[in-house]
Amino acid sequence: MHSGKKTTHRSACPVSLSLEVLGDRWSLLIVRDMMVRAFRSFKQFQESGERIATNILADRLRKLESAGIIVAEGDPGDGRRSVYRLTERGIDLAPLLLELLIWGARHAAEGDPQGPCAAIGAMVQHRAAVLSEVRRRWAEHDDRPLQAADGRWLWP
Amino acid sequence: MHSGKKTTHRSACPVSLSLEVLGDRWSLLIVRDMMVRAFRSFKQFQESGERIATNILADRLRKLESAGIIVAEGDPGDGRRSVYRLTERGIDLAPLLLELLIWGARHAAEGDPQGPCAAIGAMVQHRAAVLSEVRRRWAEHDDRPLQAADGRWLWP
DNA sequence: CCGGATCCGTTTCGATACTG
DNA sequence: CAGTATCGAAACGGATCCGG
Numbered sequence: 529m530h531s532g533k534k535t536t537h538r539s540a541c542p543v544s545l546s547l548e549v550l551g552d553r554w555s556l557l558i559v560r561d562m563m564v565r566a567f568r569s570f571k572q573f574q575e576s577g578e579r580i581a582t583n584i585l586a587d588r589l590r591k592l593e594s595a596g597i598i599v600a601e602g603d604p605g606d607g608r609r610s611v612y613r614l615t616e617r618g619i620d621l622a623p624l625l626l627e628l629l630i631w632g633a634r635h636a637a638e639g640d641p642q643g644p645c646a647a648i649g650a651m652v653q654h655r656a657a658v659l660s661e662v663r664r665r666w667a668e669h670d671d672r673p674l675q676a677a678d679g680r681w682l683w684p
Numbered sequence: 685m686h687s688g689k690k691t692t693h694r695s696a697c698p699v700s701l702s703l704e705v706l707g708d709r710w711s712l713l714i715v716r717d718m719m720v721r722a723f724r725s726f727k728q729f730q731e732s733g734e735r736i737a738t739n740i741l742a743d744r745l746r747k748l749e750s751a752g753i754i755v756a757e758g759d760p761g762d763g764r765r766s767v768y769r770l771t772e773r774g775i776d777l778a779p780l781l782l783e784l785l786i787w788g789a790r791h792a793a794e795g796d797p798q799g800p801c802a803a804i805g806a807m808v809q810h811r812a813a814v815l816s817e818v819r820r821r822w823a824e825h826d827d828r829p830l831q832a833a834d835g836r837w838l839w840p
Numbered sequence: 841c842c843g844g845a846t847c848c849g850t851t852t853c854g855a856t857a858c859t860g
Numbered sequence: 861c862a863g864t865a866t867c868g869a870a871a872c873g874g875a876t877c878c879g880g
Contacts, residue, residue, distance in 0.1 A: 543720055543831060545712060545781070546788030553707040553853095564699055570862055581854045586863055596791070610862060617791050624783040625701070631780055632702030635752070635773050675699060709872095726843050737873045742844055765842065 549595045550621075554580055554588045559597065560625055562614050563662060566673040569610050597621070614666065622662045626655060650683060658683050705751045706777075710736055710744045715753065715774060716781055719818060722829040724767050753777070770822065778818045782811060806839065814839050 550556055561567040561576060573585055580588075589612060592598045597618040602609045633648040651658065661683065662674070676682050706712055717723040717732060729741055736744075745768060748754045753774040759765040789804040807814065817839065818830070832838050 543716060543785070544788055544792070545716060545784050546792055547709055547712060547784075550784075551707075551709040551712070553703055556701060556703060556707070560699060560701060574862095579854090581856090582863065583855095583865085584853065620787055620791065624780065624787055627780040627783050628701050628703075628706075629699070631776055632700055635776065636700070636702050727841095730843095735873090737875095738844065739846080739874095740872065743871095766844095 549591060549597070552588075554584060555592060555597075556621075556625065556628070558585075558588055558592065559614070559618060559621055562598065562612065563619070563622060563625065563666075564674045566671045568612055568671070570612075592618075619663060619666045622659050623655075626651065626658060651681070654683060705747065705753070708744075710740060711748055711753075712777075712781065712784070714741075714744055714748065715770070715777055718754065718768065718770050719775070719778060719781065719822075720830045722827045724769070724827070725765060726768075748774075775819060775822045778815050779811075782807065782814060807837070810839060 545551075557578070557580075558573055561573060565576070567573055567576065570585065570589070573589075574580065574582060589598070589600070593600055595617075596615055598612050598614055600609070601611045601613065603611045630648060630651055633651070664670070665672070665674075674682055701707075713734070713736075714729055717729060721732070723729055723732065726741065726745070729745075730736065730738060745754070745756065749756055751773075752771055754768050755771055757767045757769065759767050786804060786807055789807070820826070821828070821830075830838055
């Protein structure tokens with residue numbers, strides 16, 4: 529160090545990864561469930577995926593909202609509030625999620641040497657198509673999940 | 685649920701995000717510093733970036749190694765120093781890191797409305813070029829950082 | 841000096857119970 | 861059903877200590 533600079537915050541722009549919001553175990557999982565499985569309610573997040581505690585879930589939803597990634601709207605017609613939706617900033621996480629998914633599928637082939645998911649090839653090939661499909665559904669408020677009930681991808 | 689399946693583990697393959705390794709605040713930061721800034725030693729990680737505690741750093745390095753993302757080699761010629769390197773699995777994280785970087789640069793434009801980083805446009809346009817450059821350097825054991833000393837990207 | 845390991849106070853997480 | 865309150869457990873951060 530050639531100066532006594534304190535560097536109270538983190539480094540400047542160029543290599544910042546903005547993990548203060550996403551660098552935890554649950555946030556990206558929530559975003560994924562909203563994007564891919566069209567989850568909208570507190571209970572859906574709570575039951576699906578991997579048993580997140582309710583207080584942590586509430587905290588993450590709050591943090592994601594204050595980060596501008598999701599919005600919480602009151603459900604019209606049902607006073608008991610809860611409809612969470614992705615903002616444009618949240619939808620912009622789609623490429624990141626897709627890459628994370630591809631990486632995990634490629635390298636977590638434990639006990640399945642010939643292909644962990646069998647859909648990974650399609651995902652890699654159709655990156656752009658998948659992302660534009662996600663965007664289209666989001667723009668049209670299409671609330672159908674991208675994933676079928678049996679757990680297989682509907683993507684091309 | 686049409687069956688009483690317990691789902692003891694997490695869901696099956698299709699939407700798994702493998703955040704058990706990467707879903708924390710430091711791991712991706714370490715990988716980024718190895719990939720972009722060509723960091724190799726314990727001390728480099730410790731001093732640069734955002735003051736990670738030594739015990740946490742040691743723990744993350746161990747976990748990244750046991751996840752097959754990095755390897756720790758003893759420095760030949762200097763017994764006391766160990767050298768960390770990305771494996772192929774670690775280099776495969778490059779697309780993910782790039783997307784994370786792009787997202788952060790695009791949406792963390794706090795107080796800089798006209799362009800947070802000014803290099804983001806180039807990054808988006810040259811995704812493929814950046815990734816192939818990273819791969820080329822890794823294959824040739826090129827240990828120069830991708831980032832210049834003044835903090836600006838060297839990427840095309 | 842460098843790469844850790846260990847101890848300790850503080851923060852966060854996770855499970856469950858509880859409330860509007 | 862959507863959260864909040866509580867409490868033990870785990871993770872974190874800082875400092876110090878140790879082997880090479």
